[in-house]
Amino acid sequence: MVSDIRLYTESEHLEQAQQFQAVLFSRGVHVELSTVEKLNARFFRLNPDLALCCDADGLWLCANGMKMQPDWKAEVGRLKRASLKSEMIARACNLGEKPSLIDATAGLGHDSLLMAHLGAHVTLVERHPILFTLLEDSHRRAQSDAFLANVVARIQLVFSDSADYLIQQAEQNHVVDVVYLDPMFPQRDQNQQAVKKQAQVKKQMQLLHMLLPEDGEMDLGDNLLELAQKIGKRVVVKRPRLAVFLADKQPNHQWQGDACRFDAYFQHDLVA
Template sequence: MHFQCWYLPECEAQVAALQSRLAELNVTIQPVMTEKINAKFLRLNPEMALVLDQEGLSLSAQGMKMQPNWLAEIPRLKRATLKTEMLARACQCNEKPKLLDATAGLGHDTLLMARFGANVTLVERHPVLFALLEDNHRRAMQDTYLAPIVANIHLIHADSAQYLQHLQQQQTDFDVVYLDPMFPQRDQNQNAIKKQAQVKKQMQLLHMLLPEHGEMDLGDHLLELAKAITKKVIVKRPRHAVYLNNAAPQHQWLGDACRFDGYFNHQELH
């Protein structure tokens, strides 16, 4: 995997560190310094690239820029209650579970769950997304509100199918495994999804990075693997989507645009 990486002169010192970290993740970059990275610059350079500026590491394409940006989530985290956050209720995050988010993406769900007290291990297999998460985690650790929350988030770069098998072999259990695999954009009920422009933009870039043909799979195989290491699997789906792995859940939490399907395993593990 190879990317051009635009960076500002003041970020010169960080480029070398980024380059070697990405090399460990099997991503090569061609760093190119530029004086300004603004909307016009991004429009004039529409091909997919990495961007390193005063806001940290981002991905850009077609005039848009995207990064996890957990700092921007602070107002929502401050407002969040168990009543307003179905995800936190479904995963019983207030009971401070040991939780595995096996499909981390931008880590927004991870962050919310950690905010309610869950101790989260996040797993992301895409090397560029993982690098974005690492950079973002580092910046979040410097914020006084976020630091104690993100200290409870541990990042693993792996394919969850392999990671879940490894956990089973090690006889390591989690209280909850959370799955939010990609869902084909074309199959989402657009009328039901009235997302903010910012969220739509992030999803668009995420779908460009993770093509639906080729390397992307829809994660059906993760359900059984998850069940082997936990008594509780929570799966996020678009509200009208088919079940993951065609398996009917034992319980559902329904929202306007999405739902959470709960699978409970009452057998002894290991």
């Protein structure tokens, strides 16, 4: 896991950058703060190494001339078009019932944002200190947006390893309506070539790939399924359409789309 990173900022945003530096330090990340004259496209081209930057729009991850953040405000258009009938994820997660839901594989939080918009009360779990801080900043900024404020009020962020968090919930006999899993790098597949074609990632995901892999190993999320089934009345796994089942376990039901599918596992013996 990344434990040292540089944070670039302009002088007018230095105080905010120092706050991010302190927060990340409290989460085990050593941040070298550098004030630069201008954070522009030329600067990012000349400084291609993985880093953070802070500007008027908050905290960003940057590398190779690109920068990204979990831009929840950019999702507003998608949210306004979404409905319980139009979104396959809504049917898979039974969002019409306004469930309590744990998203144990946070990513950029876009699925959680959609599910909260459609009625779920979401606990978003992320273990990586840098990604969690990016999510936390997006959550904070979304609170000042007239449309998003009510949505993000239904999202709680938890800084924890998902496996540890699920184990803790099970030990406390907590039960939730849904546990949602979307493993970051679902590489194993019965049709490897097809998956590679589907997995042409956006710039955002390219940067996440640089940040998240540890020792070259991709997090497939197999271990999370069994843990999720101990506390979730319904466990929903998002997969590329042709991918093998998570942990090679046959689901109880599937919802199929053109590019992805949702595998559902039902636990009828769990009671709240």
